[in-house]
Amino acid sequence: MSRLIRRCLLPLLLLAALPASAEDTAMLDAVRAFLTAEAAPLGDEVSVTLYPPAAHFPxxxxxxxxxxxxxxxxxGRLSVGVRCSGEDRRTRYLQAEVSVIGRYPVTAHAIEAGTRLTRDDLEERRGELDRLPRRALRSVEAIVGQEARRSLAAGRAIQSHQVRAPxxxxxxxxVILEAGGQGFRVTRQAEALGAGGRGxxxxxxxxxxxxxxxxxxxxNRLAVEG
Structure with missing residues (x-):
């Protein structure tokens, strides 16, 4: 490396090595504590990596x-906002990455489309929750009683769009339509133009x-509101 290149790079390297100010550290500590608390209910171990904004703010x-x-x-990767008090009330935004180790359900065996899922159809694994598909269901309770929309392979996390209410x-x-108010209730027969589950x-x-x-x-019962 030439002497000229070294002279140009050295100030940049020294600048990168300088510690953040106490105020910046306090802000980052607040963000890290906030994300850790938000993610704690999801699993056993939480790790937070912060990517401070390049721009300098007061x-x-x-x-x-x-x-x-x-x-x-x-x-996973998140955008976090930070509101400030005092004279400078501008909101800061920075990127963060949250990794959580915890337990999640997977299919215990191959599931056929139309199957109503029970606990026997599921088993739990432990791993990085942030590596799961974004729409993966992370609790057994959210899956049991649901109906598989399509065939599911064994050992896979179940995503929300792959199941539906029976x-x-x-x-x-x-079907019977029900409408009511204070002191009265009316029912009427009708023909369903679609299919669906509760709610x-x-x-x-x-x-x-x-x-x-x-x-x-x-x-075969529906409520009509209004």
Whole structure:
């Protein structure tokens, strides 16, 4: 390496080796503690890696971390926001990676489509939860009683789109609609125009050809609201 290149690189290497300021360290510590607490219920061991923003910001007083996407579990690569108090109230964003070791269910054997899953169809394994498919179901309780939408191979994590609630209504079935309010209840027969499980909404056709939408509440029974 030439002397000129060494002279150019040395300041950069020294700069990279300098420790973060106490304020930056406090912010990163707050984010790490926040993510560790958020991920702790998922498994036995939590590891958090932070990637601070390259841009330099003023000191962040009383950092309050939050997750930008609260719809997903705090696993894998995440974007974390940090709100600051004081004069500079700008929100900081940084990237983090959360790894969790824990237990998760897999299929104990091959499953045929249409099978209603029981505990005997599942077995637990221990591993890195962040390495599972994003939509993997991580608890036995979330799977037992569900129906396989398709055939499932043995030893695989089960994803949410691979199962569904058991069908309580089939397309074309004769169903009972229930509507009620304070002090009254009305029922009416209709034809199901779709199929579904408990809690799902489907359309039905009345004898006078009107189309309504109802929520499935039982075997061939739907509730009409409003």
């Amino acid at each position: 000191t962040c007083h009383q950092p309050t971390p939050f997750l930008r996407d609260t719809s997903r579990a705090p696993l 069908r309580l209504v089939e397309r074309g079935a004769s 799902e909404r489907i359309r039905v056709r009345l004898d006078d050809r009107r189309i309504l939408e109802g929520r499935i509440i039982g075997r």
